[in-house]
Amino acid sequence: MRPFWALVKRDLTLGMRRKSQIYQPLVFQLLVVTMFPLGLGSGAKTLALIAPAVIWILALLASLLTLDQIFKNDYDDGSVESYVLTSSPLSFAVLAKVLAHWLLSGLPLVLFSPILAVLLHLPPSSYPTLMLSLLIGTPIFSFIGSIGSALTMSLKHGGLLLTVLVMPLLTPVLIFGAGAVVESSLGNSASQHLMFLSGMLVLSFTLVPFAAAAAIKINLE
């Protein structure tokens, strides 16, 4: 486990030194949220109706901004090769990279979401569901994104390809994530949706590291 934590720690240190990577997605979210009332009119009812979808789609877009960074910098400076060469399995390195990426980009999104919810007049009773659904859902973004990042890391302009690859795979997350918030804002129980989300998280936790490791190996050939 030591190489695993060493890698997480290294990525966190690097991330803390590039703070713009952490707050820029949040600024992006805030900017886009501002556009909605300006375009739709400031009616609280309309905004509350679209709030779950908007917050979830923004979480998806904001994580897409940073997904290609999971492996890109490491590929450019050659550290990806050292992950392949070390004795610990490559899938462990993938897990470490995903964990670090989520801590730096997913967690801020979760913590920031109540502010977006206030701006969009989401009923306060569904804040806990919103945060919980994002807490379960954003790691899946990082997981699936790590496959895309591993595939596109050697490309100069891989961002668009990454989006094309990752977006269709993330549709179930959006369906159940936004669905959970919709249910709770209507006063229903969101547990079904949250359980589906958790199931997908477990599934990606078990399968994605192997897929991403395979992508890295193919990419380094």
Add this chain to the structure above:
Amino acid sequence: MNISINTIINMPKKWWEAIVLFYHKLGSPPSFYRISGYFLKWLLLIAIILAGIGFYDGLILAPVDYQQGDTVRIMYVHVSSAWMSMFIYAIMGICGLIAIIWRMKVAEAVLMASAPIGAWFTLITLLTGSLWGKPMWGTWWEWDARMTSELILLFLYIGIMATYTAFSEDARKAARMAALVAVVGLVNLPIIHFSVKWWSSIHQGTTVSLMGESKITWDMLRPLIYMAFATKFYYGYSMLKRARMYLLETESNKKWAQTIVMEEKS
């Protein structure tokens, strides 16, 4: 009779050994090229005949639906293309696994040859579905579960082809990357399908199902079966043709490919 030593060694003793030998031969590009050459024109011929019968049966002989009128005839193209769009993706997923695990060149060729055909069938399904939806549902597009997952399937096809083009300077690496995308998509496809299905059932209440509760009559099923087989044979023809070209292109520095190209030229 002159039997070379090679044929004696390779002579299969049991019937399953013959099948294994055949399979291994298919794995080598020159043999694949040679063997697939025998099938090409027959596949095309059968496809044309079946499509001809299917169109005649479906457009002229089959009865008019009591509710949908003549628009039901779109089904013969629409449903068979929809089946193909999923059938081809399944084949691509399997080829993707083979390409990643055993690195078989022919599997890569079949995978990349199938992608555009599958994408076209998906597009045809979407377009004919929307042509049918306008008179029936009164709208070109409905966010119905099947249509949505078919659209996502189209995105997956596009993703596979885009991956290949992004890495096109190294064809083998590109094909294996695309294979990985295909496999990941194959695992995800059922999840996407069921989540979309579930989502549309909470959003819409009732979804119009294409076949309805009523059983389809034999007179309507028959042309559909013709069309289903016609598209399968057409896929076989088109895929083999593309795979052959793919192999010639990627193996253009090998002797067998050069000989074939020289023969074709002369």
